[in-house]
Every structure is written in structure tokens, then in C-alpha cells.
Amino acid sequence: MQPAERALARSIELAKVFGARVIVADVAAPAPAPDFAVSGAFGMQPYYTYDLAQEQRVDQMLWNRHRDEIASLFAGSGVTHEFAGVVGQPAAEILEVADHYDADLIVVGTREASFFERLLEGSVSERVARGAHRDVLIVH
Secondary structure, three states, X not given: OOHHHHHHHHHHHHHHHHOOOEEEEEEEOOOOOOHHHOOOHHHOOOOOOOOHHHHHHXXXXXXXXXXXXXXXXXXXXXXXXXXXXXXXXXXXXXXXHHHHOOOOEEEEEOXXXXXXXXXXXXXXXXXXXXXXXXXXXXXX
């Protein structure tokens, strides 16, 4: 089972006990800028075309697939859930969704990050726990 699936399973268990609903934040990371856009002359960014409509279609396809998978996890549980598909950096967007819905608890999955991931940026669950203004449950 993937970390996100374990977190969803735990959130379903908790929602059943407390009679709560679950808001599922599904974050699509923004597409990186092309390599040539990173270094422009004299600190200026070079002009390049960006197909926002194409990225939105890809995000929508991903969210539709995730909605189906999430619906199957919640099927028969008796727990109501809402889907919040957002684009951005995962930790920041999870925190924003939690704030928007005034969540009582944020439930996130975690996986073992590599040495370099921990060294450079830490895990998403770690950044959520550090930045949250509410309780966070990290599901291993």
C-alpha cells in the first residue's frame, strides 16, 4: 500500500469513530520550466511559450483518475468525503486546503526519504508538520 493510501485508510478509520468527513487534498505539482528558461542573459528570463491549457488537461485527467481510486477506497465506509484538487508545492497546498476547510486534523502518509532528499528539502510530511497550525498525524 502506498503512503497516500495508508493515510486515506487511517483517515477513514478516524472519521468513522468521530463522525467526521474527510477532505482529500490531491496536489499536482506544477510543470517545471524548460531548462533554457532557467538561465537568461543579464539575469533576464528568456521568452518561451507555456501551454497552460495542456497542463490543466493533464492535471484534470490525473485528478479524475485519483477521484475514481479515492471513491473506491471510501466505498461502503459510510464516511463522506470531498475532493480538493490543487496545483502547487505539496506541503504548502496541503496546509492551505486544511486552513480553507478549518480542518481539525491533517493526516499525511510518509515514506522513507533518501539521504539526499532529507538533506535538501525534507519530506512533505515533515514540512506539513512544521508548518501546520493544527494537529498532524503522520501515518507510517
